[in-house]
Amino acid sequence: MDFLSDWRTDLGGKRNFHNGAGGTYDCIAIMSYYAVCKAVTSFHEIEKMEENLILPAFRKLRFVDINKPFWRKLMYRAFSTAQKHCDTWHDYEMDVAPYENSRPIYYEFTACPAAEFAKQFGFADIMPALCNVDFAAMELLHARLVRTTTCANGCKCDYTICGDQDPYAKEHPEYRDENGYRRNK
Incomplete structure (x- = not known):
């Protein structure tokens, strides 16, 4: 709790929407757990914890298929709405590019x-375990995430989302870098 005593009191609860109830606190809770259990906890276990928190909501949306224009447009609208909330709360700074068909x-x-x-309190080493869940979430929606960097290892977290049948995904193969991040070329 000492971590949160004077840090970002605007996160979570009714004042913030990001990542659902609890908002960003799921990541901070996992980092706090890691601070105490680092000697007996693996990177893989941390990644599984984050997946267990985030993926249930996406599993309920398996009927969504981003390969279809209707769902792609609806997803774009969801991101545009999220940007408006980010602009209101100034927690995440988000920019959404204009929508283009196909x-x-x-x-x-x-x-x-x-x-x-993570940067402030020395948890950058487990950020890949927390960021990688974005790839798994998109896969549940018949989508592919193409990402080259995150806020934890660069100056931005980029999301290019296409259908899992889109040639764009094949043009940007995925790999894991030396720190454990899932990334694309």
């Missing part, structure tokens, strides 16, 4: 409270 959706974060917290 093109991947693009948006980026240039500020992320979880990444800020």
Whole structure:
């Protein structure tokens, strides 16, 4: 709790929507757990914890297929709405590119409270375990995330989202970098 005593009191609860109930606190709770249990906890276990928190909501949406224009447009609208909330609360700084038919959706974060917290308190080594869940979430929607950097290892977290059948995904193969981040070429 000492971590949160004077840090970003605007996160979570009714004042903030990001990542649902609890908002960014799920990442901060995992980092706090890691601070205490680092000697007996693996990177893989941290990644599984984050997946168990985030993916249940996406599993309920398996009927969504981003390969279909209706769902792609609806997803774009969801991101545009999220940007408006970010602009109101100034927690995440988010920019969504204009929608273009038959093109991947693009948006980026240039500020992320979880990444800020990790950098401030020395948890950057487990950020890949927390960021990688974005790939798994998109896969549940018949989508592919193409990402080259995150706020934790760069100056922005870029999201290019296309259908899992889109040639764009094949043009940007995924790999894991030396720190454990899932990334694309």
